[in-house]
Amino acid sequence: MSDSRAPADSQSTLVRWMGVTDANTAGFVHGGTVMRLVDEVAGLAAIKHSRRRVVTAAVDRMTFLHPVHVGELLHLSAMVNAAWRTSMEVGVRVESEDPFTGEVRHTNSAYLSMVALDESGRPEVVPALAPDTPQERRRSEEAQVRRRNRLAEREEILATRGD
Numbered sequence: 189m190s191d192s193r194a195p196a197d198s199q200s201t202l203v204r205w206m207g208v209t210d211a212n213t214a215g216f217v218h219g220g221t222v223m224r225l226v227d228e229v230a231g232l233a234a235i236k237h238s239r240r241r242v243v244t245a246a247v248d249r250m251t252f253l254h255p256v257h258v259g260e261l262l263h264l265s266a267m268v269n270a271a272w273r274t275s276m277e278v279g280v281r282v283e284s285e286d287p288f289t290g291e292v293r294h295t296n297s298a299y300l301s302m303v304a305l306d307e308s309g310r311p312e313v314v315p316a317l318a319p320d321t322p323q324e325r326r327r328s329e330e331a332q333v334r335r336r337n338r339l340a341e342r343e344e345i346l347a348t349r350g351d
Protein backbone atom coordinates (compact mmCIF):
# COMPACT_ATOMS: atom_id res chain seq x y z
CA MET A 189 0.00 0.00 0.00
CA SER A 190 1.75 3.21 -1.09
CA ASP A 191 -0.69 6.09 -0.55
CA SER A 192 -0.31 8.17 2.59
CA ARG A 193 -3.09 9.49 4.77
CA ALA A 194 -3.46 12.48 7.05
CA PRO A 195 -3.96 11.95 10.81
CA ALA A 196 -7.27 13.83 10.52
CA ASP A 197 -8.59 11.08 8.22
CA SER A 198 -8.56 8.71 11.20
CA GLN A 199 -10.27 11.14 13.62
CA SER A 200 -12.90 9.13 15.53
CA THR A 201 -15.26 10.01 18.35
CA LEU A 202 -17.57 8.14 20.67
CA VAL A 203 -19.99 9.66 23.16
CA ARG A 204 -21.53 7.52 25.91
CA TRP A 205 -23.84 8.42 28.78
CA MET A 206 -22.62 6.68 31.93
CA GLY A 207 -25.27 4.69 33.78
CA VAL A 208 -25.46 2.64 36.97
CA THR A 209 -24.22 -0.54 35.27
CA ASP A 210 -20.97 1.30 34.46
CA ALA A 211 -20.24 2.21 38.06
CA ASN A 212 -19.41 0.88 41.50
CA THR A 213 -21.68 1.36 44.52
CA ALA A 214 -20.10 4.76 45.27
CA GLY A 215 -21.24 6.06 41.87
CA PHE A 216 -17.78 6.16 40.26
CA VAL A 217 -17.40 4.71 36.77
CA HIS A 218 -15.12 1.65 36.69
CA GLY A 219 -11.70 2.18 35.14
CA GLY A 220 -12.36 -0.91 33.06
CA THR A 221 -15.46 0.69 31.54
CA VAL A 222 -13.37 3.64 30.38
CA MET A 223 -10.61 1.31 29.12
CA ARG A 224 -13.06 -0.67 27.04
CA LEU A 225 -14.37 2.50 25.37
CA VAL A 226 -10.79 3.73 24.84
CA ASP A 227 -9.97 0.43 23.10
CA GLU A 228 -13.13 0.75 20.98
CA VAL A 229 -12.45 4.30 19.75
CA ALA A 230 -8.75 3.52 19.16
CA GLY A 231 -9.78 0.52 17.05
CA LEU A 232 -12.09 2.74 15.04
CA ALA A 233 -9.30 5.24 14.33
CA ALA A 234 -6.91 2.44 13.29
CA ILE A 235 -9.54 0.94 10.98
CA LYS A 236 -10.16 4.34 9.37
CA HIS A 237 -6.42 4.76 8.72
CA SER A 238 -5.77 1.24 7.43
CA ARG A 239 -9.23 0.29 6.15
CA ARG A 240 -8.44 -3.14 7.56
CA ARG A 241 -9.43 -5.28 10.52
CA VAL A 242 -7.17 -4.39 13.45
CA VAL A 243 -6.16 -5.87 16.79
CA THR A 244 -4.86 -4.17 19.90
CA ALA A 245 -1.22 -5.23 20.34
CA ALA A 246 -0.61 -3.14 23.46
CA VAL A 247 -1.97 -0.40 25.64
CA ASP A 248 1.20 1.59 26.05
CA ARG A 249 -0.09 4.11 28.54
CA MET A 250 -3.37 5.04 30.18
CA THR A 251 -3.67 7.84 32.69
CA PHE A 252 -6.61 8.47 35.02
CA LEU A 253 -6.67 12.18 35.88
CA HIS A 254 -10.16 12.54 37.42
CA PRO A 255 -12.94 10.10 38.33
CA VAL A 256 -16.03 9.86 36.13
CA HIS A 257 -19.47 9.82 37.80
CA VAL A 258 -22.76 8.17 36.90
CA GLY A 259 -24.90 10.59 34.87
CA GLU A 260 -21.94 12.19 33.09
CA LEU A 261 -21.34 12.03 29.34
CA LEU A 262 -18.03 10.54 28.26
CA HIS A 263 -16.52 12.01 25.08
CA LEU A 264 -13.71 9.93 23.58
CA SER A 265 -11.66 11.15 20.64
CA ALA A 266 -8.92 9.22 18.86
CA MET A 267 -6.46 9.76 16.04
CA VAL A 268 -3.54 7.85 14.55
CA ASN A 269 -0.31 9.54 15.75
CA ALA A 270 2.15 7.41 13.79
CA ALA A 271 2.11 4.49 11.37
CA TRP A 272 5.00 2.06 10.88
CA ARG A 273 5.01 -1.13 8.78
CA THR A 274 1.93 -2.94 10.07
CA SER A 275 1.33 -1.14 13.36
CA MET A 276 -0.03 2.25 14.33
CA GLU A 277 0.02 4.30 17.50
CA VAL A 278 -3.39 5.76 18.34
CA GLY A 279 -3.76 8.58 20.85
CA VAL A 280 -7.02 8.85 22.79
CA ARG A 281 -8.31 11.77 24.86
CA VAL A 282 -11.29 11.29 27.18
CA GLU A 283 -13.39 14.09 28.64
CA SER A 284 -16.36 13.94 30.99
CA GLU A 285 -19.25 16.39 30.70
CA ASP A 286 -21.82 17.09 33.39
CA PRO A 287 -25.00 17.64 31.34
CA PHE A 288 -26.60 19.72 34.15
CA THR A 289 -23.74 22.20 34.64
CA GLY A 290 -21.89 21.87 31.35
CA GLU A 291 -18.62 21.33 33.23
CA VAL A 292 -16.08 19.49 31.06
CA ARG A 293 -13.02 17.73 32.49
CA HIS A 294 -10.10 15.97 30.84
CA THR A 295 -10.27 12.59 32.59
CA ASN A 296 -7.96 10.25 30.65
CA SER A 297 -5.28 10.03 28.01
CA ALA A 298 -4.08 6.82 26.41
CA TYR A 299 -1.75 5.51 23.71
CA LEU A 300 -2.43 2.16 22.07
CA SER A 301 -0.54 0.08 19.51
CA MET A 302 -2.90 -1.37 16.92
CA VAL A 303 -1.90 -3.85 14.19
CA ALA A 304 -3.72 -4.25 10.87
CA LEU A 305 -4.47 -7.80 9.74
CA ASP A 306 -5.09 -9.34 6.34
CA GLU A 307 -7.89 -11.82 5.66
CA SER A 308 -5.77 -14.68 6.99
CA GLY A 309 -5.15 -12.85 10.25
CA ARG A 310 -1.51 -11.97 9.44
CA PRO A 311 -0.12 -8.45 10.05
CA GLU A 312 -0.58 -6.34 6.92
CA VAL A 313 1.26 -3.24 5.72
CA VAL A 314 -0.60 0.01 6.47
CA PRO A 315 -0.52 3.33 4.58
CA ALA A 316 2.09 5.86 5.67
CA LEU A 317 0.97 8.76 7.83
CA ALA A 318 1.53 12.29 6.55
CA PRO A 319 1.31 14.67 9.54
CA ASP A 320 0.51 18.15 8.34
CA THR A 321 -0.04 20.58 11.20
CA PRO A 322 2.59 21.41 13.89
CA GLN A 323 0.47 19.55 16.45
CA GLU A 324 0.25 16.44 14.24
CA ARG A 325 4.03 16.55 13.67
CA ARG A 326 4.66 16.87 17.43
CA ARG A 327 2.38 13.89 18.16
CA SER A 328 4.15 11.85 15.48
CA GLU A 329 7.61 12.68 16.88
CA GLU A 330 6.47 11.81 20.42
CA ALA A 331 5.08 8.50 19.14
CA GLN A 332 8.52 7.71 17.65
CA VAL A 333 10.07 8.35 21.08
CA ARG A 334 7.59 5.99 22.75
CA ARG A 335 8.29 3.29 20.12
CA ARG A 336 12.08 3.65 20.54
CA ASN A 337 11.71 3.39 24.34
CA ARG A 338 9.41 0.38 24.02
CA LEU A 339 11.85 -1.46 21.76
CA ALA A 340 14.85 -0.48 23.93
CA GLU A 341 13.06 -1.75 27.04
CA ARG A 342 12.29 -5.04 25.30
CA GLU A 343 15.92 -5.46 24.20
CA GLU A 344 17.17 -4.71 27.71
CA ILE A 345 14.80 -7.19 29.33
CA LEU A 346 15.70 -9.91 26.82
CA ALA A 347 19.40 -9.21 27.45
CA THR A 348 18.95 -9.59 31.23
CA ARG A 349 17.25 -12.95 30.60
CA GLY A 350 20.12 -14.01 28.37
CA ASP A 351 17.68 -14.93 25.56
Ligand SMILES: CC(C)(COP(=O)(O)OP(=O)(O)OC[C@H]1O[C@@H](n2cnc3c(N)ncnc32)[C@H](O)[C@@H]1OP(=O)(O)O)[C@@H](O)C(=O)NCCC(=O)NCCS
Nearest residue numbers: 242243244245246271272273274275276301303310311338
Ligand atom coordinates in the same frame (compact mmCIF):
# COMPACT_ATOMS: atom_id res chain seq x y z
C1 LIG B 1 -0.37 -8.13 17.55
C2 LIG B 1 -0.03 -9.40 16.76
C3 LIG B 1 -0.86 -9.44 15.50
C4 LIG B 1 1.46 -9.28 16.38
O1 LIG B 1 1.78 -10.48 15.74
P1 LIG B 1 3.31 -10.91 15.52
O2 LIG B 1 3.31 -12.28 15.04
O3 LIG B 1 4.12 -10.53 16.70
O4 LIG B 1 3.68 -10.03 14.27
P2 LIG B 1 5.00 -9.24 13.95
O5 LIG B 1 6.16 -9.68 14.78
O6 LIG B 1 5.11 -9.28 12.45
O7 LIG B 1 4.63 -7.74 14.40
C5 LIG B 1 3.64 -7.05 13.71
C6 LIG B 1 3.62 -5.64 14.24
O8 LIG B 1 3.09 -5.66 15.56
C7 LIG B 1 3.94 -4.90 16.41
N1 LIG B 1 3.86 -5.47 17.74
C8 LIG B 1 3.92 -6.76 18.09
N2 LIG B 1 3.82 -6.88 19.42
C9 LIG B 1 3.73 -5.63 19.91
C10 LIG B 1 3.60 -5.09 21.23
N3 LIG B 1 3.57 -5.86 22.30
N4 LIG B 1 3.52 -3.76 21.35
C11 LIG B 1 3.54 -2.95 20.28
N5 LIG B 1 3.64 -3.40 19.00
C12 LIG B 1 3.73 -4.72 18.84
C13 LIG B 1 5.33 -5.06 15.79
O9 LIG B 1 6.19 -4.02 16.22
C14 LIG B 1 4.99 -4.99 14.33
O10 LIG B 1 4.83 -3.63 13.94
P3 LIG B 1 5.50 -3.02 12.61
O11 LIG B 1 5.17 -3.99 11.50
O12 LIG B 1 4.80 -1.73 12.39
O13 LIG B 1 6.96 -2.89 12.88
C15 LIG B 1 -0.24 -10.70 17.60
O14 LIG B 1 0.64 -10.68 18.71
C16 LIG B 1 -1.65 -10.86 18.07
O15 LIG B 1 -2.53 -11.25 17.31
N6 LIG B 1 -1.91 -10.56 19.37
C17 LIG B 1 -3.23 -10.70 19.94
C18 LIG B 1 -4.04 -9.43 19.70
C19 LIG B 1 -5.36 -9.47 20.43
O16 LIG B 1 -5.96 -10.51 20.57
N7 LIG B 1 -5.79 -8.29 20.93
C20 LIG B 1 -6.96 -8.19 21.74
C21 LIG B 1 -8.23 -8.23 20.96
S1 LIG B 1 -8.33 -7.04 19.69
